[in-house]
Amino acid sequence: MIFLPKNVDSKQLLEGIIDLGWDVIGILQSYSKNNESSNDFQSKLKIINYDSGPVTSADLEISAFIKKEIKRKFPFACWDFLSEEDVKNNKSKQFESKWVWIIDPIDGTKDFINQTGEYAVHLALNYDNKVVLGVVPIPSKNQLWISFDGMGTWCETRDSKNILPIKINAKDLNELKIITSKTHMHKKFKVLIDELKPKDTIGMGSLGYKIVSLLTGIGDLYISYSLPGGSSPKDWDLAGPMVLIKNAGGYFTDINGIDLEFLKEPNFEQKGILVASMNLNHKQICLRIKAIVKNNNLPLG
Numbered sequence: 001m002i003f004l005p006k007n008v009d010s011k012q013l014l015e016g017i018i019d020l021g022w023d024v025i026g027i028l029q030s031y032s033k034n035n036e037s038s039n040d041f042q043s044k045l046k047i048i049n050y051d052s053g054p055v056t057s058a059d060l061e062i063s064a065f066i067k068k069e070i071k072r073k074f075p076f077a078c079w080d081f082l083s084e085e086d087v088k089n090n091k092s093k094q095f096e097s098k099w100v101w102i103i104d105p106i107d108g109t110k111d112f113i114n115q116t117g118e119y120a121v122h123l124a125l126n127y128d129n130k131v132v133l134g135v136v137p138i139p140s141k142n143q144l145w146i147s148f149d150g151m152g153t154w155c156e157t158r159d160s161k162n163i164l165p166i167k168i169n170a171k172d173l174n175e176l177k178i179i180t181s182k183t184h185m186h187k188k189f190k191v192l193i194d195e196l197k198p199k200d201t202i203g204m205g206s207l208g209y210k211i212v213s214l215l216t217g218i219g220d221l222y223i224s225y226s227l228p229g230g231s232s233p234k235d236w237d238l239a240g241p242m243v244l245i246k247n248a249g250g251y252f253t254d255i256n257g258i259d260l261e262f263l264k265e266p267n268f269e270q271k272g273i274l275v276a277s278m279n280l281n282h283k284q285i286c287l288r289i290k291a292i293v294k295n296n297n298l299p300l301g
Contacts, residue, residue: 003132005099007076014148016073018156021137021144024062024121028139031058032115047113054109059085062105062121070101082263084236093265098128100263104236108206118205122240129261134243136208145212145244153248165215165248170280173288175199179210179219188298189225195292207233211241214278215248221285222276226301235268250278257286271301
């Protein structure tokens with residue numbers, strides 16, 4: 001039996017959030033340069049700059065829309081919201097409920113602005129450090145990735161076809177295609193990658209887009225490496241994608257192979273080296289990364 005807040009039915013929740021996911025995809029696709037209803041992408045998309053990176057009118061629209069629709073669909077549920085855009089405007093955040101929706105309205109805003117297609121929306125329902133529901137819409141692919149506690153992970157498309165994740169494997173390191181950020185490959189990270197000697201390294205945008213690429217077999221291993229004093233992924237970057245890969249039988253851990261914990265105030269940061277894979281040898285891979293860090297005196301965030 002799926003554990004949910006009082007006054008929330010599991011079937012209605014899943015159906016409501018899937019409908020919401022498709023609505024979000026429709027809104028973001030309406031901004032597309034290729035969409036005939038949007039004659040001028042740049043004029044429709046207003047870019048608002050914050051210190052932590054670009055924010056657009058679409059980020060704010062999606063954030064407000066998700067919260068409004070969840071409240072409308074489930075008016076009697078007692079839960080809170082942690083949206084990236086709310087935290088940027090108000091650094092302090094207090095929760096009255098153990099049920100918290102963690103939202104990244106557009107993960108990969110630069111890719112959204114540049115229309116590379118490598119962006120996603122992250123939505124996760126967290127209870128007392130357990131993510132019970134995750135939804136990651138990928139507008140450029142017309143895909144809605146879903147994970148619900150006890151039901152596994154799957155993908156729905158516009159024509160109702162379901163795409164299932166690849167099965168977990170046991171590839172060796174030299175067989176792996178490693179997915180990394182295409183904008184955060186610092187020198188220390190390059191040392192780590194060079195020492196791992198993977199089959200290939202693939203740079204991508206949004207974290208959700210990266211994790212879906214693991215689930216579909218485009219890549220085999222994702223690594224995030226944050227330096228001390230530098231920027232780190234936040235809960236809204238990770239919660240939705242994390243539950244997708246975990247409920248598909250995979251892993252998303254820190255360098256010690258320990259599962260991630262969420263809603264750690266005040267900054268909701270996930271520092272250091274994070275590793276995700278669909279590989280049975282995940283713990284051994286983490287040990288290898290840890291050894292390289294130690295042998296090369298690489299710093300950890």
